[in-house]
Amino acid sequence: MITVEEARERVLSQIQRLDTERVGIIEALGRVLAEDVVSDIDVAPFDNSAMDGYAVRAEDVASASEDAPVRLAVVEHVPAGAFPTRAVGPGQATRIMTGAPMPEGADAVVMVERTREEDGGAIAAILAPVRPGENVRRKGEDVRAGEVVLSAGEVVGPAAVGLLASVGCDRPLVYRRPRVAIVATGDELVDVTEKPGPGKIRNSNSYSLSAQVLAAGGEPHVLGVARDDVASTEALLSRAPEFDVMVTTGGVSMGDYDVVKGVLERLGEMDFWKVAMRPGAPQTHGRIGGTPFFGLPGNPTSTMVGFELFVRPVLRKMAGHSALDRPRHPVTLAHDVKKKPDRRYFLRARVERDGDGGYVARLSGGQSSAMLTSMHRANALLVLKEGESHFAAGSVVECIRLDMEEGTP
Structure with a gap:
């Protein structure tokens, strides 16, 4: 059994960016x-108006006010998409729309709210002064060629x-987006459209994993369900070289019908198969035909937590990202939490701001690895390190934010 850090280092050290x-x-x-x-x-490709209004010479309207408007002859109307054909001279203005090119001679725009039309639009009464360059977007102001x-x-x-x-x-x-093959395992699995009979459960893991792959920027490809026999499992796992990554769920523990580990060793090579963590200690990693292989546990939460810690950063690295880990920060426990001291725990929790600007965390529900409801309610994983068994209310621990993207400050 290896540590979480060692497992992540082994996994990520073998990953390269995909092609383009x-x-x-x-x-x-x-x-x-x-x-x-x-x-x-x-960008902008020409000087243009930042407002609907009148393009003017700023010096002509320097004395304008509501009590003493400056009246200018309107020589042209220029909508966005048109180009002015007449220059603006002394005592003149051009009616102009937002984004339209500035006419020659004009050096400012008076917004329409500070003007008044007279003589059927032939005259613009200017009710306020403008500075040279006011309400004008200059050529190349945003970007230069x-x-x-x-x-x-x-x-x-x-x-x-x-x-x-x-x-x-x-x-x-x-x-390129990583193409991820997904294989669920187990005789107990039935399709989501079926009502499970005795000893059967619906195949939810293929769906949650597909969603996680999509959220990580990959392309999920569900290959189907491998039954609890070598032939069925080998038939699906042998397709790993068709993809960038293969992820299976279930069949990696020590049970009589857990065959994934043996098939992996026969088809490819195994790097590790147990990590000192909970949920999901049976985390299998290896390669089949050069394709990274992840054998995640079958319990729904163990599957999702294993994906978060090991598969998600791999997919991001393949896709060219430099930020591989979700944000982490300290939180204060709102209540006591107990655990076994032998391994690291990742507990589903709700993290919220407290009144002092910090963060407080509460478990989001039952922590059984079979329970998806608490994973659904969680926005974080509490990280409780090895060597300790009791964390009292008020203790400060680290959390991984499931509701924040990698690289978020």
């Missing part, structure tokens, strides 16, 4: 850029999607 691919702009959301993105134009706007290694978020579109990068180069 070009995808559409929207498909790039959440992906990691594999190269810098350089703008082909200035040739400038790196997004760097390799950055994660594409919604704003980055907009930048990609703004600079004409319609097929950004990103790291």
Whole structure:
């Protein structure tokens, strides 16, 4: 049996980033850029109005007020998408919409709320002064042509999607999503559409694992259920080389019908099969045909916790991420917690702010590894280290935030 740290180090040290691919702009959301993105134009591409109003010469309206408006002749109306054809001279103005190019001669925009139309729109009565440059967005104010706007290694978020579109990068180069094969094991499993008979349970793990893979940025591929015999298990596990990662659930303990460990040793190589943790000490890791293999325990919470600690960071590293671990921070226990001292515990909990700006944690329900309800209610895992058995109310322990993405401050 090895420690959690040793298991994670062994697992992650063998993982490399996947190859790259070009995808559409929207498909790039959440992906990691594999190269810098350089703008082909200035953004904004021309001086333009930041407001609906009138483009003017600031010196013409320096004395304007509601009591003594400055009246200017309107020489043109320029909507967004059009280009001005007339310059603005002394005593003149152009009616202009937000985003429309500034006409020659004008150096400021008076917002429409500080103006009044007269003579059917032929005259603009200006009710307030403006400074030169006021309400004008300058050419290249956001981005200059040739400038790196997004760097390799950055994660594409919604704003980055907009930048990609703004600079004409319609097929950004990103790291590929890991393709993850999922295999549930056990004669007791039935489909979710079936009502379980005596000794049977629905196959929930394939679904929770698929959701975890998606949430980690991977592509889940559910291969089916391996029954508790060597032939069925070997048939599915032998497909591991078709994928970037294979994850199984169940069949890794010491029971008479737990066959995954033996099949792994026959088809590939095993690195470890027990970790000093709870829930989920039977954590199997190895390779089949070069594909990383994770044999997670069959109890639902053990499966999910094992995925969080070992599989999720692997998928993120493959996908090009540098931040591999969810945020951790200290919390104060709201009540006593007891455990066995021989291994590290990861307990499902709700973490909330206290009145002093810190965090307080309460268990989110029963801690049986078969109970999914407390995992559903949890937003954190309390980390209770080896060597201690009693944590009194008021003790400070560490938590892993399940409701925060990696890299969150």
